Amino acid sequence: MSKDIALDEHLLIQKYFSDIGSAFLAERNVEITVGDDASVISSSRNTQQINSLDTSIEGVHFLSSMSSADIAYRSCVIALSDLAACGARPKWYSIAITLPQVEHSWLNSFSIGLQKFSDEYRIPLIGGDTTKGKLSITVQVMGEVDSNKAILRSTAKEDQLIFVSGVIGNAYLGLKELSDNLGTDSYSKAYLEPKAHIDLGLKLSDIASACIDISDGLLQDLNLICQSSNVGAEIYLEKIPTSISEKSLELINSGDDYELCFTVDEDKYDELMNISKTLNIPITLIGKTSFSKDLILYDADNQRVELNSGYSHF
Ligand code: ADP
Numbered sequence: 385m386s387k388d389i390a391l392d393e394h395l396l397i398q399k400y401f402s403d404i405g406s407a408f409l410a411e412r413n414v415e416i417t418v419g420d421d422a423s424v425i426s427s428s429r430n431t432q433q434i435n436s437l438d439t440s441i442e443g444v445h446f447l448s449s450m451s452s453a454d455i456a457y458r459s460c461v462i463a464l465s466d467l468a469a470c471g472a473r474p475k476w477y478s479i480a481i482t483l484p485q486v487e488h489s490w491l492n493s494f495s496i497g498l499q500k501f502s503d504e505y506r507i508p509l510i511g512g513d514t515t516k517g518k519l520s521i522t523v524q525v526m527g528e529v530d531s532n533k534a535i536l537r538s539t540a541k542e543d544q545l546i547f548v549s550g551v552i553g554n555a556y557l558g559l560k561e562l563s564d565n566l567g568t569d570s571y572s573k574a575y576l577e578p579k580a581h582i583d584l585g586l587k588l589s590d591i592a593s594a595c596i597d598i599s600d601g602l603l604q605d606l607n608l609i610c611q612s613s614n615v616g617a618e619i620y621l622e623k624i625p626t627s628i629s630e631k632s633l634e635l636i637n638s639g640d641d642y643e644l645c646f647t648v649d650e651d652k653y654d655e656l657m658n659i660s661k662t663l664n665i666p667i668t669l670i671g672k673t674s675f676s677k678d679l680i681l682y683d684a685d686n687q688r689v690e691l692n693s694g695y696s697h698f
Pocket residue numbers: 385386393397401402417418419420421422423479480481509510511512513514
């Protein structure tokens with residue numbers, strides 16, 4: 385830990401971070417966890433480790449009005465979502481947290497959010513770092529796949545079906561409720577408590593040719609599959625599953641839903657619908673990959689919808 389947190393560092397870590405998800409250490413092959421110089425994990429043959437890391441910053445990736453339990457939970461789920469997109473089994477996570485000050489009630493609720501995350505995905509917190517500064521949370525997640533089973537972005541083929549899980553835009557509607565103080569909470573849970581579709585990712589690892597989790601927006605994330613796979617896509621606006629009937633570009637491309645978007649060979653359609661039934665997760669066909677390298681969106685009248693070219697974080 386850095387020297388600049390004005391509290392017994394050892395005690396702080398011990399109190400709030402040492403026991404999160406410890407029930408799952410054994411099943412995840414973690415031998416040494418929080419408290420030593422580093423953690424120790426046993427590895428097995430015939431598997432590959434899948435590693436991902438995400439930083440959440442106050443005012444950018446979460447609202448300052450959110451409870452620290454919600455901040456912790458959401459920061460972890462959105463990091464884990466990358467493992468879902470790869471079709472990986474979660475193994476463990478670590479956290480680097482930067483805090484403006486040490487406030488025990490805040491930390492207590494933060495660790496409750498972590499515990500909820502750990503319990504839901506059976507994943508132990510095995511280490512981290514704690515420093516002082518503007519609030520930010522970096523979560524590293526590690527998972528595992530059977531060798532060569534990871535679903536990549538770069539392996540979609542032409543003439544495959546494109547699907548999305550769940551409903552698109554609910555997190556956007558939820559964020560609006562929360563930030564505009566609308567006084568309603570029909571959708572806020574979708575923003576505060578997204579799901580990492582681990583079980584779906586695991587099932588998809590046998591049938592999907594490419595997959596991405598939708599963090600930045602359906603079209604721009606699908607575009608990343610297209611670019612890295614060197615294919616195009618034709619998408620039908622009317623088919624995109626949304627909760628409200630007005631399918632504005634803003635709504636369908638808002639991000640934050642952490643649904644999965646993936647490509648599948650046509651002959652796997654029935655198998656996919658069975659998976660949807662078994663997991664009780666809606667899976668919707670929204671279009672097809674194409675030979676052209678463009679992403680084309682059609683409206684209800686089969687007219688091309690004008691799209692901005694490219695989006696970025698900055
Ligand atoms: P060092 O100075 O050797 O890096 P630290 O004081 O940073 O040690 O960390 C001591 C132990 O506590 C390590 O096992 C580290 O992984 C863990 N740790 C520190 N901060 C956190 C945190 N926020 N969450 C989980 N574990 C943490």
